[in-house]
Amino acid sequence: MRVVLTGGGTGGHIYPALAIAEQLKTDRPDTEFLYIGGQRGLENSIVPQSEIPFETLDITGFKRSLSADNIKTVLRFMKGVQVASGLLEKFKPDVVVGTGGYVCGPVVYAAHKLRIPTLIHEQNAIPGLTNRFLSRYVSTVAVSFDGTQDQFPKARRVMYSGNPRATTxxxxxxxxxxxxxxxxxxxxxxxxxxxxxxxxxxxxxxxxxxxxxxxxxxxxxxxxxxxxxxxxxxxxxxxxxxxxxxxxxxxxxxxxxxxxxxxxxxxxxxxxxxxxxxxxxxxxxxxxxxxxxxxxxxxxxxxxxxxxxxxxxxxxxxxxxxxxxxxxxxxxxxxxxxxxxxxxxxxxxGKPDSASVISAELRKLSVRAQAIRRGAL
Structure with a gap:
């Protein structure tokens, strides 16, 4: 099983991704990973310590007020989708996991365009802008707080998973x-x-x-x-x-x-x-x-x-x-x-089995993707 992880900016986005990787490695020791982060976030110092191969994109977030900087952000997003697509085509993941932060946008969207199964995890009771945007494109949205599933009305599947950091x-x-x-x-x-x-x-x-x-x-x-x-x-x-x-x-x-x-x-x-x-x-x-x-x-x-x-x-x-x-x-x-x-x-x-719940969902998405590639579905 090959998995791309993406999430960045703060530890609140990075550590859940690493917790998912840890659980997947426990469930499937042969799992291979690639982590795609932003060039400016904490992931640059945290992820390399996990020994997971690490790549970066140049990406920034939108300002909530009208600003010329938002034009630059759109251009960076489009360039980020191109770079992410190249990384995904080279790595050939079975599934892509996003845990929040601006970098998730181009990576998960690129995976969607390449028809790679995707899962995003939302840590907060109020979803972030990136995850709200991505929810209409992904295979599964996983939420940390039970009762917040209706925050993603355009998602095809929303599941209560808890936060995988709880497992660690x-x-x-x-x-x-x-x-x-x-x-x-x-x-x-x-x-x-x-x-x-x-x-x-x-x-x-x-x-x-x-x-x-x-x-x-x-x-x-x-x-x-x-x-x-x-x-x-x-x-x-x-x-x-x-x-x-x-x-x-x-x-x-x-x-x-x-x-x-x-x-x-x-x-x-x-x-x-x-x-x-x-x-x-x-x-x-x-x-x-x-x-x-x-x-x-x-x-x-x-x-x-x-x-x-x-x-x-x-x-x-x-x-x-x-x-x-x-x-x-x-x-x-x-x-x-x-x-x-x-x-x-x-x-x-508390939901200490959170990482296991997400791991099981990812393995299902992976199996389905592999079956589609073989023409079995």
């Missing part, structure tokens, strides 16, 4: 997370994370409540500042007139996030779809501060979906401060019944 994280061992942090196994951990870069608003709220962490001496707070804000946060703590609480662990980044997540009893984070899939796959209660700086405010929609099902507390950035965040943390930490109920609700939303 569900395998993580909590014992390894405690070991990575140098903490005794079973230590109550609150993980605070704003993404690989970090989130300024979350960092400011955390700094505001740091002195109150002594009220929860048995709880260890793992505060991941993001690389951009680490030096600033460390300087703020070092220069503060009070002593940094002993139960605070400050890091710029966590390389093995799944293991640390597995060891956590509460997560404070943004509401990116892939990260929420990881959280729910492990059944972790969450305090979510959705980023307001995203298209269609989709992070708040993601967060509200968890809140509505009892798995999370949502604090919008406009109402966030140290007192509000501390109040939410103490509410969950101090109420064992609430914490257990949130964990159960989170676990019910």
């Amino acid at each position: 994280v569900h395998r993580a061992k909590a014992s390894e997370g405690f070991q990575l942090l140098g903490l005794p196994e079973g230590t109550p951990i609150v993980l605070i994370v704003g993404g690989s870069i970090g989130a300024k608003a979350i960092n400011e709220a955390v700094m505001d409540m740091v002195t109150d962490l002594v009220r929860m001496p048995n709880v260890h707070f793992v505060y991941v500042t993001g690389k951009r804000y680490y030096e600033e946060a460390k300087r703020g703590l070092d220069e503060a007139p009070w002593v940094t609480p002993a139960n605070l662990h400050v890091l710029p980044y966590i390389e093995r996030m799944p293991e640390v997540l597995a060891a956590s009893m509460l997560v404070i984070s943004r509401a990116g779809a892939s990260f929420l899939a990881e959280v729910t796959s492990l059944g972790i209660p969450a305090v979510l501060i959705p980023s307001p700086n995203v298209t269609n405010n989709h992070q708040e929609v993601n967060a509200r979906a968890l809140e509505d099902d009892g798995a999370a507390i949502v604090i919008t950035e406009s109402e966030l401060d140290g007192d509000k965040l501390l109040e939410a943390v103490e509410a969950v930490i101090g109420d064992e019944y609430l914490r257990q109920r949130m964990a159960e609700c989170s676990s019910k939303l």
